[in-house]
Amino acid sequence: MKKIFILVFLAIVMAGCALNLVTGRKQLSLVKESELRLMATSEYSKFLTENKILNSGSSRDAALVDRVGARISSAIASYYSKEGKPSVLEGYVWEFNTVDAKDVINAWCMPGGKVVVYTGLLPVTRTETGLAIVMGHEIAHSIAKHGNERMSQAMMQQLGGIALEIAVAQKPQETRDLFMTSYGIGSQVGAMLPWSRQQETEADQYGLIFAAMAGYDPREAIPFWQRMAAAGGGSPPEFLSTHPSDETRIRKLTQFMPAALKYYKPTK
Numbered sequence: 001m002k003k004i005f006i007l008v009f010l011a012i013v014m015a016g017c018a019l020n021l022v023t024g025r026k027q028l029s030l031v032k033e034s035e036l037r038l039m040a041t042s043e044y045s046k047f048l049t050e051n052k053i054l055n056s057g058s059s060r061d062a063a064l065v066d067r068v069g070a071r072i073s074s075a076i077a078s079y080y081s082k083e084g085k086p087s088v089l090e091g092y093v094w095e096f097n098t099v100d101a102k103d104v105i106n107a108w109c110m111p112g113g114k115v116v117v118y119t120g121l122l123p124v125t126r127t128e129t130g131l132a133i134v135m136g137h138e139i140a141h142s143i144a145k146h147g148n149e150r151m152s153q154a155m156m157q158q159l160g161g162i163a164l165e166i167a168v169a170q171k172p173q174e175t176r177d178l179f180m181t182s183y184g185i186g187s188q189v190g191a192m193l194p195w196s197r198q199q200e201t202e203a204d205q206y207g208l209i210f211a212a213m214a215g216y217d218p219r220e221a222i223p224f225w226q227r228m229a230a231a232g233g234g235s236p237p238e239f240l241s242t243h244p245s246d247e248t249r250i251r252k253l254t255q256f257m258p259a260a261l262k263y264y265k266p267t268k
């Protein structure tokens, strides 16, 4: 009986593995991206009504987030069109919003390109380039479908691998919580789940390229992550609880730098 269960389990896992178009890595993908985008659209608009969103017409911070978002998203579109993989961005309708919350050091990107930056992050990013490093990294998590991978793992472990639409119908609150945790959304440190080392490395690798293509110096990533690590101190900010910063990250960033610099053309 146990053997049959294991075989069935393995069959589900193998069937649910998909080759990721961005990273070339096989990853667990039990949930359709289109379903996650639908969930994202409704959670994102709910989030916007429940938080204080700054207007880019009157707030310099929001205007900065908008500008970086526009430059990075158009760089990504040209990158994947040159690579012959425009389907990477299928269903992406970019939105960039800034939350007025000076005590929250965080940023995230939901499936389909729904981005949020909290104003508490800006003293750590310091410059437009610093912000581009973080936004490139968050967007890379989304494009590499890391949230789907985490959601699939969690659905397997906690809901027995049932289909998403069934989970939504039968256990709406649990499914919603899994979604939020899988995408690093929220501001409660205790409830956050760190991205895996592999996902962090991939987000750094592609995030550097995206920032560089958008005209931002990727070398700024190293001092930014050092500042972020220092911001940890006694109580780590939300961002650090999902994106641990350590020497391995700095070493990998240094390794990826020559490749990223090939894409960098300063605009100013």
Ligand SMILES: [Zn+2]
Pocket (backbone or CB within 6 Å): 137, 141, 195, 199, 200, 203, 242, 243
């Ligand atoms: Zn990350």
